[in-house]
Amino acid sequence: MKQIASESSTIVILDRGEELHESLLTFARESGLRSAWLSGLGGAMHATLGFYDIENKAYTWKEFDRPLEIISLTGNLTLVSGEPFWHVHGVFSGPDFQAMSGHVKSLVIGLTGELHVTPLSAPLPRTFDDTTGLKLIG
Ligand code: ZN
DSSP, rough: OOOEEEOOEEEEEEEOBHHHHHHHHHHHHTTTOEEEEEEEEEEEEEEEEEEEEEETTTEEEEESSSSSEEEEEEEEEETTTTTEEEEEEEEOOTTTTOEEEEEEEEEEEEEEEEEEEEEOSSSBBEEEEEETTEHHHH
C-alpha cells in the first residue's frame, strides 16, 4: 500500500494481493482518520459481494473468484463503538462486459486499487437500527 497526500485528501494505491478492508483499516488506524468518503477503481482477482434482504434482515453473499474490473467503488468510514468501520459498495465487470455489483464484503486486488479518500471533519457514528437490522449513520 502506498499513500500520496494531496491538499485535502489522500490517494491510496493498493497492490496485487492486498485486501481492501484490511488495507483501509490499516490506513485509517495509522493516519488517525475517523470519518471519510471513498471512491476508487482498479482490478480485482476476488470479490465477495452482498445484497441485503430487509425482510429477513440478512445478506445474501456471492463470491467471484476471477479477474474483475473494478468499475467503481464508493464508501465511507465511520465509527462503530469507537472503532473505524468502512462501508463500501462496488460495481465490477468481467470479460463479458456485464456489470455485477453489491455491498463489498471482501475484495482482493488483482492489478491495482486506486482509491481516493477524502477526510470529513464531522464524526459519523453508526448505531444499530432495529427496523433494518443494520448499523446506520445517525
Ligand atoms: Zn452496504
